[in-house]
Amino acid sequence: MDDADRCPCLSGDTYGACCGPLHRGERRAATAEALMRSRYSAYAVRDVAYLRSSWHPRTRPPALELDPDQEWRRLDVVATRAGGPFDDAGEVEFVARYRWATTGHAGRLHEVSRFVREGGRWLYVDGDVGASPLRTGSAGSATGRSPTAPR
Ligand SMILES: [Zn+2]
Numbered sequence: 001m002d003d004a005d006r007c008p009c010l011s012g013d014t015y016g017a018c019c020g021p022l023h024r025g026e027r028r029a030a031t032a033e034a035l036m037r038s039r040y041s042a043y044a045v046r047d048v049a050y051l052r053s054s055w056h057p058r059t060r061p062p063a064l065e066l067d068p069d070q071e072w073r074r075l076d077v078v079a080t081r082a083g084g085p086f087d088d089a090g091e092v093e094f095v096a097r098y099r100w101a102t103t104g105h106a107g108r109l110h111e112v113s114r115f116v117r118e119g120g121r122w123l124y125v126d127g128d129v130g131a132s133p134l135r136t137g138s139a140g141s142a143t144g145r146s147p148t149a150p151r
Pocket of ligand 1: 015020
């Protein structure tokens, strides 16, 4: 992936201004969401070393192999809880879409990921797939924002 390319996390920025410097260790994720985005992008560009280094040692799998047939196509962050520069923990709910290159079949992963910050570094701990505990608004809300939430 070239630095001038669109970042796979679809932040609207280039890879060189978004997840690229995190993958290269030049910058740290300031928020849990930034780390989550960079991990999604790492799946997209198949950066296994970054996926391992951003995974909490307590929950990190001993081996990590990515299926070369699985292409990650789109990320939508649905909701976040805490995970800011002054927090030590946070959660990010997202939907990630992928496609199997060989068959063309598409799929989606809906997950709430948990993160902690240790020694100034955000780390992925684990996640619940399919659950949606962060969404407090009506089920039909496209933004995940509660209809009664202040604007
Ligand atoms: Zn990015």
